[in-house]
Amino acid sequence: MKRTHLILIVLIATAIGVIISTVGDSSSYETFEVARENPDEEYHVVGTLSRPESMMYNPEVDANLFTFYLKDGKGEEHEVVYYGTKPQDFERSEQVVIVGKMEGERFNAQKILTKCPSKYTEDTVEVKEHVATPQPQN
Amino acid sequence: MDVQYIGENLLPGKLGHAFVILSFIASLFAFIAYSFSSAKVENQELSWKRLGRIAFWIHGLSVIGIVVTLFFIIYFHYYEYFYAWSHASRALPTHYIVSAFWEGQEGSFLLWTFWHIVIGLVLMYSAKNWEAPVMAVVSLAQVALSSMLIGVYVLEYKIGSSPFILLREAMEAPIFAQANYLEFITDGNGLNPLLQNPWMVIHPPVLFLGFASTIVPFAFALAGLYKRDYSGWITPALPWTLFGVMILGTGIIMGGAWAYESLNFGGYWAWDPVENASLVPWLTMIGAVHVMNAYKRTGNSLPTTFILVIVTFILILYATFLTRSGVLGDSSVHSFTDLGMSGQLLVFLGIFVILGVYFLVKRWKEFPRKSEEESTYSREFWLFIGSLVLMLSAFQVLATTSIPVFNKIFGTNVAPPADPIGHYNQWQLPMAILILVLTTIGQLLKYKKSSPAEFYKRLMWPFIAAVGLTLAVFIPYEIYAGPYIALIFASAFALFGNLEMMRTQFKKIKTAGAAVAHIGFALMMLGVLISSARKEVVSINQSGYSYGENFDEKANRENVLLWKDEPLEMNDYRVTYVGDSVAEPNHYYKVFYEKLNADRTVAYSFMLTPNAQINPKMGLIASPDTKHYLGHDLYTHVTQVIDKSTVKDQPAYKDPKAYTFKVNQADTVMLADNLLILEGLNTNLSAEMAEKTAGAEIAVSARLKVKTLQGDRMLEPVYAIKNGTEFRYDATDEALQVSFQKIDPKSGTIQLLIAEKNPGPKEYVIMKAIKFPMINLLWLGTVVLVIGFSMAVMDRYREAKRIESRATA
Numbered sequence: 001m002k003r004t005h006l007i008l009i010v011l012i013a014t015a016i017g018v019i020i021s022t023v024g025d026s027s028s029y030e031t032f033e034v035a036r037e038n039p040d041e042e043y044h045v046v047g048t049l050s051r052p053e054s055m056m057y058n059p060e061v062d063a064n065l066f067t068f069y070l071k072d073g074k075g076e077e078h079e080v081v082y083y084g085t086k087p088q089d090f091e092r093s094e095q096v097v098i099v100g101k102m103e104g105e106r107f108n109a110q111k112i113l114t115k116c117p118s119k120y121t122e123d124t125v126e127v128k129e130h131v132a133t134p135q136p137q138n
Numbered sequence: 139m140d141v142q143y144i145g146e147n148l149l150p151g152k153l154g155h156a157f158v159i160l161s162f163i164a165s166l167f168a169f170i171a172y173s174f175s176s177a178k179v180e181n182q183e184l185s186w187k188r189l190g191r192i193a194f195w196i197h198g199l200s201v202i203g204i205v206v207t208l209f210f211i212i213y214f215h216y217y218e219y220f221y222a223w224s225h226a227s228r229a230l231p232t233h234y235i236v237s238a239f240w241e242g243q244e245g246s247f248l249l250w251t252f253w254h255i256v257i258g259l260v261l262m263y264s265a266k267n268w269e270a271p272v273m274a275v276v277s278l279a280q281v282a283l284s285s286m287l288i289g290v291y292v293l294e295y296k297i298g299s300s301p302f303i304l305l306r307e308a309m310e311a312p313i314f315a316q317a318n319y320l321e322f323i324t325d326g327n328g329l330n331p332l333l334q335n336p337w338m339v340i341h342p343p344v345l346f347l348g349f350a351s352t353i354v355p356f357a358f359a360l361a362g363l364y365k366r367d368y369s370g371w372i373t374p375a376l377p378w379t380l381f382g383v384m385i386l387g388t389g390i391i392m393g394g395a396w397a398y399e400s401l402n403f404g405g406y407w408a409w410d411p412v413e414n415a416s417l418v419p420w421l422t423m424i425g426a427v428h429v430m431n432a433y434k435r436t437g438n439s440l441p442t443t444f445i446l447v448i449v450t451f452i453l454i455l456y457a458t459f460l461t462r463s464g465v466l467g468d469s470s471v472h473s474f475t476d477l478g479m480s481g482q483l484l485v486f487l488g489i490f491v492i493l494g495v496y497f498l499v500k501r502w503k504e505f506p507r508k509s510e511e512e513s514t515y516s517r518e519f520w521l522f523i524g525s526l527v528l529m530l531s532a533f534q535v536l537a538t539t540s541i542p543v544f545n546k547i548f549g550t551n552v553a554p555p556a557d558p559i560g561h562y563n564q565w566q567l568p569m570a571i572l573i574l575v576l577t578t579i580g581q582l583l584k585y586k587k588s589s590p591a592e593f594y595k596r597l598m599w600p601f602i603a604a605v606g607l608t609l610a611v612f613i614p615y616e617i618y619a620g621p622y623i624a625l626i627f628a629s630a631f632a633l634f635g636n637l638e639m640m641r642t643q644f645k646k647i648k649t650a651g652a653a654v655a656h657i658g659f660a661l662m663m664l665g666v667l668i669s670s671a672r673k674e675v676v677s678i679n680q681s682g683y684s685y686g687e688n689f690d691e692k693a694n695r696e697n698v699l700l701w702k703d704e705p706l707e708m709n710d711y712r713v714t715y716v717g718d719s720v721a722e723p724n725h726y727y728k729v730f731y732e733k734l735n736a737d738r739t740v741a742y743s744f745m746l747t748p749n750a751q752i753n754p755k756m757g758l759i760a761s762p763d764t765k766h767y768l769g770h771d772l773y774t775h776v777t778q779v780i781d782k783s784t785v786k787d788q789p790a791y792k793d794p795k796a797y798t799f800k801v802n803q804a805d806t807v808m809l810a811d812n813l814l815i816l817e818g819l820n821t822n823l824s825a826e827m828a829e830k831t832a833g834a835e836i837a838v839s840a841r842l843k844v845k846t847l848q849g850d851r852m853l854e855p856v857y858a859i860k861n862g863t864e865f866r867y868d869a870t871d872e873a874l875q876v877s878f879q880k881i882d883p884k885s886g887t888i889q890l891l892i893a894e895k896n897p898g899p900k901e902y903v904i905m906k907a908i909k910f911p912m913i914n915l916l917w918l919g920t921v922v923l924v925i926g927f928s929m930a931v932m933d934r935y936r937e938a939k940r941i942e943s944r945a946t947a
Contacts, residue, residue, distance in 0.1 A: 002511065003511055003514075004511060007523070007526070011526055011530070014530050015530065015533060018530065018533060018534045018537055018565065019537060021561070021564070021565065022534075022537045022538050022541070025538075025555040025557075025560075025561040026538075026541060026552045026553060026554060026555055027552075027553040027554065027555060027556045028551060028552055028553050029551045029552075029553050042556040042557075043553075043556075044553040044556070059699050059778055059902070059904050060699065060902075062695075063695070063697045063698060063699040063777075063778070063904045064695040064696065064697050083695075084696075084697065084777075085697050085777040085778045085904055086778065087758075099553075099556050100556075110556065110557075111556070
């Protein structure tokens, strides 16, 4: 076998590896139902803020804890825990994407993406990303 | 019936639009003329070429006309134009007017077009025999870019988006039914505050120059394929390719510096799709530079060279498609405007893909090939391998970044990795190690064939020095993870290997560009590794505060709440929030840092003033402030602040309380912040009070001494009876309001109503502080990299000149 062929094989193998890892590491947009059934998997859950009155953020007590309720597309509602500061414009967001996994009845969000009507891009919405304080892996 | 609008200045818009149309037609004409010139033989060739030149000049001048007109509209606040209204405002300082110019999509296309023109004009007078086919390709790109600005409808399909449309054409609102609507539009919408940063004045033009320069190697490669001159194009294209790598790299790093200096994601790189989109073509272009060199010297790797050069330009177009079509949607923090031109962008992408693939396939069989394989102990072999690694690295970034595109094509609903940094690093870290090691191997080998013994001998001392440096870095910085140590070693090996190369090139230092650039890259990687592996969150509350049982004790709590004037110890720092100041639209939060020694004495202190804009439309926009030291940076930004506008108005004073004082006893009352002593009654009133109480039966004041930590002050409320009616003149100062209620002569007491000032809500700020060690290595490496590339550009340019003069001689 010529060396060129060997190189080609390694090249193709690595490329396949890249594709497999992209598929493997990718998450998916799901509902709470799916997240509940697979508590170890990380999902993107899209929903809207529900029960705004029970949104809790008391920086005087803990500046790194924010909880709220989110209702997903199918109407299922869960409490979401986010270890970070409350995004300043959170109440106004039209849509919220949370990234993380279910822990019992609560959803532990690593990341919150909010979509707000934007002033600066008239015909689109502003996407903002908020990343939680990293939690130690158990 | 049409409304006759008052006060509109329509001339600039009409002029601008005329320039747009002219620039499009002229570029089309230039493309046709240059194409004919490429295809025709001998005598007719020159006249077509002359026409092409004229057309390209007209195109260039009209684009400059567009730029000047648009700038005029923005600079002089013609808010009847949508572009000026949506991107600028009167309060905007001049240098940010420039940013407003390219904030919008049309402006950034204009910037790109402008750079193509500058490059095109240089090529016109320097490309000699290559002028016609190369300029045909450049002109075709200009046709595509100019059409993005036309803004006309053809069969209900919108072609381009004009920067000269009027506000009333762009939006529908009842106000536009009024002829004098402009009287109500006094100011523009303003520039996105995140972009109001010096880096954003310089970053876009540099980045777009990088984008624009990728067309040169692409055009030369197509010209080479077309003319069947498979090697001649490389010499003139090489300095341009090096230039492109240098400028695009600078632009990307500037974007990182902007993110580090003014965004709050805590770093300079986040694997965001927009960053990735420009990183990918940069990687393939670096690969292209290396195989171009290999082919030039040895005749190897020609197909790879063509593929990488063509792919680079296509990836630039793909990057534009990704960031401008709205396809990234919610996978990026950057906000995107979809002007409904995704279709048009796809058509351009398609045209250039077809063009590239067509010529590659058509000529593939004709490529000169070598029958024997290159030696393993040759530079060209490792240049080739290095380019393949770069290609794979680019492919990995591209694959993940394109997930939203796959979703569109296949109708799937896959989300990007939940942990993007971990995902990218698992691939990019080993690739970086490989590339760093390859820089030394490739450099220390000679072209054609080196003797293995000599090679290993040259490798000796860089290897030993690298082991030494690795130990000197990972032990003190306590970086104990295997892959990180490997990357430290690889960087050190690249550093010393290329220093060794420089040593041997010392007499011909002008040719040492590659070695210098590689040294810069090694330093950058070292800086990236140390600053991210040993990045340390300083803002962790260590006061032993209990968070309740619900919370994991191990949890890192990276945000810390600081009460005003209450120092808090975090790591080796004592930090105090001392107050804020406002210079609209920025709110500055003064945070005082004291670095503590082991015995808790203060080593040194400094003030950081991170700022935030509390924007009614966008919420909190926090920008960090960073203290730079040679060995580390301390970076701080606020994550939550009290929005004073939402704090409910409280009454200025608390409810007053009645106190009874015994006269002549220096009676004392303790208040919250003050001590009040009655010194006695006084009938000898001040002139002002005497006038007010003139003719009264009784007029007396209570002499009150207010003792505070800051010193004593006096208050004298007055009580008077005039014609049987009581009058009270209250005494007020910054903390108290005292009313003299009544005198009771029988018990020898008086009664005072005292109201204390409401202190208002206690102020605080929530912030995050991060220490980045050795981040200066990254910036130093960048500078060295750019110097190395400039040296290489000059060297290759001189070489191309030499070859050209030899050919004409």
